[in-house]
Amino acid sequence: MGNYYTLQWVDGALRLLDQRRLPHETVYVECRTADEVAWAIREMVVRGAPAIGVAAAYGMALAALGSPAGDLAALRADLAAAAERLRAARPTAVNLFWAVERLLRRATDPVGGDAEGLRAALLAEAQAMAEEDVAVNRQLGLHGLPLVPDPATIIHHCNTGALATVDYGTALGVIRTAHEHGKRVHVYVDETRPRLQGARLTAWELQQLGIPFTVIADGASGHIMRTRRVDLCLVGCDRVAANGDTANKIGTYNLALAAYAHGVPFYVVGPTSTIDLSVATGDDIPIEERDAREVTHIGDYQITPTGALVANPAFDVTPAKYITAIVTERGVAYPPFTRSLAALLRR
Numbered sequence: 001m002g003n004y005y006t007l008q009w010v011d012g013a014l015r016l017l018d019q020r021r022l023p024h025e026t027v028y029v030e031c032r033t034a035d036e037v038a039w040a041i042r043e044m045v046v047r048g049a050p051a052i053g054v055a056a057a058y059g060m061a062l063a064a065l066g067s068p069a070g071d072l073a074a075l076r077a078d079l080a081a082a083a084e085r086l087r088a089a090r091p092t093a094v095n096l097f098w099a100v101e102r103l104l105r106r107a108t109d110p111v112g113g114d115a116e117g118l119r120a121a122l123l124a125e126a127q128a129m130a131e132e133d134v135a136v137n138r139q140l141g142l143h144g145l146p147l148v149p150d151p152a153t154i155i156h157h158c159n160t161g162a163l164a165t166v167d168y169g170t171a172l173g174v175i176r177t178a179h180e181h182g183k184r185v186h187v188y189v190d191e192t193r194p195r196l197q198g199a200r201l202t203a204w205e206l207q208q209l210g211i212p213f214t215v216i217a218d219g220a221s222g223h224i225m226r227t228r229r230v231d232l233c234l235v236g237c238d239r240v241a242a243n244g245d246t247a248n249k250i251g252t253y254n255l256a257l258a259a260y261a262h263g264v265p266f267y268v269v270g271p272t273s274t275i276d277l278s279v280a281t282g283d284d285i286p287i288e289e290r291d292a293r294e295v296t297h298i299g300d301y302q303i304t305p306t307g308a309l310v311a312n313p314a315f316d317v318t319p320a321k322y323i324t325a326i327v328t329e330r331g332v333a334y335p336p337f338t339r340s341l342a343a344l345l346r347r
Helices: 034-042 049-066 072-087 094-107 115-147 171-180 197-209 218-227 252-261 337-346
Strands: 007-010 013-017 028-031 152-156 185-190 213-216 232-235 239-241 246-249 266-269 315-318 325-328 331-333
Touching (some): 034 049, 072 094, 072 115, 115 331, 152 171, 171 185, 171 232, 185 197, 185 218, 197 213, 213 218, 218 252, 232 252, 246 252, 252 266, 252 315
Parallel strands (some): 152 185
Antiparallel strands (some): 239 246
16 A cells, blocks of 8 residues: 555564554554563554564563573563563554464464574564454455445544555545545545544545545544435444444444434455454453543643643444454454354354
């Protein structure tokens, strides 16, 4: 997509597009240690559940490559310590934990049988995960394609495109697929306060793709649904509980309520790696609380009175009853989600 990439392994380092600088600057950050990857995830240099997962996998590979350990036991101990630091970077997106666990499992069955063989195996695993992510996203787009009418007016929240993944996108990937198949789509882009991922990132991606869009304030979605034709809402997900409750960027719940009130289908799109059957309901999903400055400031400019109390949850949980369907690379899950999600994972 264009002449940029979200993340890439280059000359022994993980190179990340610094999404804090978009849409005005295209700048890359190089990470050569697991701690630098954890910092990049925490500071949202890289963001979006799938991209975070693959970045964490490369972080584990960097931990192995940077470890002075000469034997498997010592190397595995260093990997376990790095895994803890990476997990702590952001608590809500299950892809982060899934990726770290996948690399830890790989560490128990190394190719080559020694420390050097394990280092090579972990890097190969991370690279395989990056390739898988692109293939998964394209399948998501194809499974979501029949849900998009022609023409279609869509409301989208946050950013779920190539910037949130290794490439192509999840919910925005469905929109991209519809556009590439000749469907006439127009996207209302929620600005997505407080970090403005919609206004900064989704609008930029749609502009690159030549897909018509209009940026709206988060609070305008109900008005848009009431006064104009909206065919569907498409959002991504950071964790899906066994019953279908879904954690996603703050403001998703509000959008789902407005869609429900106006009879607009509300679709969640994400890879099966975001489905966490160990979590019964959304009440059990940890919600990250971020720095108050994200709310009190826009850039360096303070917009609130000094000393104002701030709550800044990064995510909210949309109850399953407000979700029309959940689109995955293995197919579309419909209510009751307790059955359909488990069935998808068994495929």
